[in-house]
Amino acid sequence: MVQRPTARRRQGGFTLLLAMGVVTMVTLAVLLSYGVVSREADVQGDSRRYKEAYFAAQAGLAEAREAMRLRLGVEETYSVALQGMAQVNEPGLEGGDRPYFEVLPGPGGPGTWNSLAINEADLSPAERQSPSGEAYAAFPRQENVRYRVFVRDDEDGTQSGTIDDNKQVWLIAIGEVVGPAGSRPTRAVIQALITNENAHAVNSPGTVMTGGGSDNTYSNSDEVSDVLADVVTLGSPP
Template identity: 50%
Template sequence: MVRRPPSRRQSRGFTLLLALGVVAVVTMAVMLSYSVVGREADTQADTRRQKQAFFAAEAGLAEGREAVRLMMDSLGEDNFVFQNHLGAPVNEPGLGSINDPWYEVLPGPDTDDPWNYYRLKGDSLQPSEKTSGPDSLPTPNQAYSDYPDQERVRYRVFMHNDKERDVGVGEDRNRKVWLVAVGEVFSPGGRPTRSVVQALVVHQNQESVFSPGCVTRGCGPDMTFKTPDKSPPKTTYHTTL
């Protein structure tokens, strides 16, 4: 009986399968790492856009508050009709309703675009604003390799009544109004990131006096309403052993 030597095809086939398995595992690990890095970059970008939108809304609210103050100071009216001074109410989804209309306080410079833009370009900055500063280490005053322009940050400001009683729609008599500021970072072809802030604005001409405790409301020097003594607190000191 003649014995034939064992074939080597089985060993070569097993090596090929093992190599394919290793390549598949490495490929899956690389794809998983790439997916994790991509999600982390998207998360950081969303956080940055949310902060930009919030700061744009805060800045728009401050600008709108000053515009309302100057407007009410110049009018000097107790009966403020929004449409007479701010135009027609906004007719856009999510911005007011028939029973509570919103009015644009700071319309954009373009008639076709109601947004106000916070644009910042590198050409408008001073040379010192494009460097790391004199105290930076290891190289002070190092110029930035790139300074991206800010083109996609914008805001809008609206005003509506505080729903006081016995007052018609779009009218104010108690000189209290709500200001709503919307900040947005838009992306062409993508979803925008928005932030909304609002504040109740009270307009008054008299001086505001503030003090700690309840002194302005008529309480005594002990900060309670139980004592009839309205004199200022004593400043003498007694030393005891």
């Protein structure tokens, strides 16, 4: 005898299919949410690493400005400073009419990075604790943050990249945050055109006023007499 399915059995099968559909939809929603959250975390991580790289480039640029000022000395142009630095010969930066020069070579010499890592031994006690006096359990050491700075002559009247004739050169600072092994680094590049304001000093013997002598005194007897006459006139009764 063939037993036909009753209404209760048909209802149970429909409930099972409905439950499986709900579970599938919830699973898909969870996977979709996980993908959105992962992408958002990646975007925020990239933004944070870019800010770190940007601040590293800014720090390198400020340090390079001072280094160029010291290299410049009393010179009016940057020619001597450019000729005294190592030329960069790396893929993308080598050769050309306007070669790149290393402004701040790293600890390993030209071609190496400068690190912004924090050494705990260099921190003062106040920097190791909160304003309320509670010691920090840990703090970011910035061991993966580094920078390099290059300089090159701008497009002035000369064709040589080591001769500057308009007192201006480009500084190019690169900040980089190194990620985990196998991941791409995050970089920020800042360029600044700096200008040398050194000029010939103009000196003259004595004071620049009429009647100035070699001993830097003002000894014009005629003008002194005029001043005394004015004083007498102002002090006289009407």
